[in-house]
Amino acid sequence: MPKVSGANAFIDLQNLGIISSEDPTQLFTNLSQIGAGNFGIVYRVCLIGELIFRIVYNVVVVTLISRFLGYASVILPNSPFKIVMEYCLGSVADILKVQRHPLKECEISCIVREVLTGLVYIHSRNFIHRDIKAANILFTECGGVKVGDFGSVSFKSPANSFVGTPYWIAPEVILAMENGLYDCRVDVWSLGITCIEMAELKPPYMEYANTMAALYQIALNPAPNLREANWTSEFYEFVEFVLKKNVSNTSFALYVASFRCLSRVLVLIFIFY
Numbered sequence: 001m002p003k004v005s006g007a008n009a010f011i012d013l014q015n016l017g018i019i020s021s022e023d024p025t026q027l028f029t030n031l032s033q034i035g036a037g038n039f040g041i042v043y044r045v046c047l048i049g050e051l052i053f054r055i056v057y058n059v060v061v062v063t064l065i066s067r068f069l070g071y072a073s074v075i076l077p078n079s080p081f082k083i084v085m086e087y088c089l090g091s092v093a094d095i096l097k098v099q100r101h102p103l104k105e106c107e108i109s110c111i112v113r114e115v116l117t118g119l120v121y122i123h124s125r126n127f128i129h130r131d132i133k134a135a136n137i138l139f140t141e142c143g144g145v146k147v148g149d150f151g152s153v154s155f156k157s158p159a160n161s162f163v164g165t166p167y168w169i170a171p172e173v174i175l176a177m178e179n180g181l182y183d184c185r186v187d188v189w190s191l192g193i194t195c196i197e198m199a200e201l202k203p204p205y206m207e208y209a210n211t212m213a214a215l216y217q218i219a220l221n222p223a224p225n226l227r228e229a230n231w232t233s234e235f236y237e238f239v240e241f242v243l244k245k246n247v248s249n250t251s252f253a254l255y256v257a258s259f260r261c262l263s264r265v266l267v268l269i270f271i272f273y
Contacts, residue, residue, distance in 0.1 A: 028084075044087060088138035088146055092194075096134060096201055103198045105235050111137060111198070114145035115191060123184040128154040132190035133168045134197050158183045166211040167203040167218075168193045171245050174219045192242035195235075199226055 028045035035042035092111060096103070103111075115137060122129060131152040138146045152163045158181035164173055170186035197203045204224040208214040223243040226236055 045084075086140070086146070088140050088148065090139060091148075092134035092137045092139075092198060095139075096198065100201075102201060105199075105231060108195060108198045109235070111145055112191065112195060115147055115194075118147050119184075119187050119191070123157070123187070126155075126157040126184070128157050128159060128182075128184050129187050130154055130159075130163045130173070130190075131165055131168070132187050133165055133194055133203075137194070164190070166214050167206055168197075169215070169218065171219050174215050188242050192239055193224075195239050195242070196224065196226060199231065200228070 030046040031043050034044050136149040138148045160176045160181050162177050168190045170189035172182035193203045205214040205217050225240050
C-alpha cells in the first residue's frame, strides 16, 4: 500500500495505473447530472457495451477497505480532468432531511461502527479526513456505508491548516489557526458531532448563522453532548467519550471502535437480520 504525500500523489496514481487518457464520451453513456459543488459537477453514467470497469484496489486509501468510496479511474484527455468513482444512492444527511426525524440508536451505531473501521484504516497511514459529517457518509445500493469527499484530506499527521466544515470541526483545528498542531483525533471529534446530528437532526451551535460565532463557541465552551434523555446510557457515554478536548492519541479511533455500545450492535444485527 503506497503512502501518498503532497507532490508525489499524482506520480503514485500514475504508477498504480489509474490515470487514463481515453475520451470519456467513448466509454460512458446515459449521462445525467446529479449534483454540483465547489470543485465541479457530478454525473451518473453507465458503461458502454461490454467495457470492463478497471477498478484498482489499492489506490491511495479509498478502495482497499470497503468503507471508503471506490475510485475506478482518473481520466485526463484534456483539462479539466474527470474522476470516475462508485455510485452511491445518497447520504445520511439526505435520509435525515427526507424522514425528518432522528435515526434509531441501533442505526446510528451501525453507521458509526462502519465509519470508525474506515478511520482506523486511514489513521494507521497518518491520513486525516477532516470533513466527517452526515453529508459525507454515503449509502450504496446494497446498503453499504461509505465515507466520501476526500477534498479536505491531509496526507500527513499532525497538520496545522484550517480545514473542515465549521459546526463539525474539532477545537484543535480552530486553535491551530493561532499556533499549534492537530492529529487524526479530530476526525473522531467530528464523528461525535455527527452522532449528535443523527440523533437530533442538527449539530450543536447550528443556531449561530455566523459561522465564526459558532467556531468561537466550539473552541471555548465545554464539549457538547446529547440533549435528550431517551438514549441508552451506553450511547450517551460513547458521545461523551469521543467529544473530549485535547486528546492527542493518534490511535484513538482504534480504541473507540471497541466501545461497548458499538460491540452490542453486532448482536442486534445477528438477532434481527
